Amino acid sequence: MSRALPKYNKRRVALIGSATALVLTGAVIAGSALAGESSKSGGDTNARTLASPGTITCPDVASQLPDIPASAQAEVDRNLTLLQTQIDEANKRLVDTVGQGGPNFVQNAILGPLEDKRIATVNRIATAIGRTAEKPQGLDALAPCTLNADGAAGAGEEAGAGEEAGAGDEAEATPSATATDTAGDAGQDTGNAGAGEDAGNAGVGTISCPDVASQLPAIPASAQAEVDRNLALLQTQIDEANTRLVNTVGQGGPNFVQNAILGPLADKRTSTIDRIAISIGRTAEKPQGLNSLAACTLTQ
Structure with missing residues (x-):
């Protein structure tokens, strides 16, 4: 109770x-x-x-080729393999450089330089076929690549994804990539002051390139027009690079000039110089070692 x-x-x-x-x-x-x-x-x-930076995809070149002569098969296969290597390295760089650069970083540093490399490689394929058969036309249209939708958000405007590929991530089956990388390492400091983060204080500078015309052998009459056209293109490429140098002051990170301007310029010059050498070599001895003239520098 x-x-x-x-x-x-x-x-x-x-x-x-x-x-x-x-x-x-x-x-x-x-x-x-x-x-x-x-x-x-x-x-x-x-x-x-x-979050993913996305994936770079490119048009298939092999399926667009005509019948390949037996004499050109090995060279064509080698360059088709190189095209895939270029894509793989661009995708790796896309991942490795997430968070770098500004709104146009992926286009300027990866997609643009990749396109230049693909143009040079596709041109070598067409030239190899054209030695013993009709040279395929219009393959350059397969050079541009794209970043998929995920990449546009993950590594595009917000993250950038790495200025470079223009400096020559891989050797490209020519000696120019190594020369470009070396020149880039040596010239980054001046490049940064010219058009990188500190450009406003030091001025943009000027891009200068080795003279190609003075290093050429005697040019056969049959090649003169094509050589002249490509020599003019080399000057146009320098002028466009200098314009871009001025227009992009203050953009990008410490390697912007090398990766977005000097690197891609070296790739374009490599392709143009190759065309000069090939045109001379059709009726005379093909000049060697001209690719060492592809790399340019930034001077104040």
Whole structure:
């Protein structure tokens, strides 16, 4: 049989019970809040982890080729393999450089230079076939590549994805890529001051390139027009690079000039110089070593 509690004990029990309920309620609220923060934080982390810079895709060249003469098969196969290597390296650079550059970083540093490399490689394929069969036309249209939708958000305007590929990520089956990389390493400091982050203080400078015309042998009359046309193109490429140098002052990171201007310029010059050598070699001895003239420098 239970005994009735005195009135003051009843009040104490009621107060203790209320306090306990408040403590428990507070613990539940605090626990819920902490759980919410943890979930949100985890979600952000997962989102960052799952973010992808995307993938670079390019038109298939092999399927667009005509019948390949047996004498050209090995060279064509070698350059088709190089085309895939270029794509693989561009995709690797896309991943390795997430977070670099500005809104046009992927186009300027990866897609543009990749296109230049593909043009040079596709031209070599066409030339190889054209030695003993009709030279295929219009293959240059297969050179441009694209970044898929995920990449546009993950590594495009927000992340950039790496200025370069223009500096010659791979050797391209010509000695120019190594020369370009070496020139780029030596010229980055002046390039940065000219048109990189500190351009406003030091001025943009001027791009200068080795003279090709003076290094050519006697040009056969049958090749003169084509050689002249490509020599003029070399000057146009320099003029366009200098214009870009002025127009992009303040853009990009410390390697912007090398990766977005000097590198792509070297690739274009390599392709143009190759055409000069090939045109001379059709009716005379093909000049060697001209690709060493492809790399340019930035001077103040």
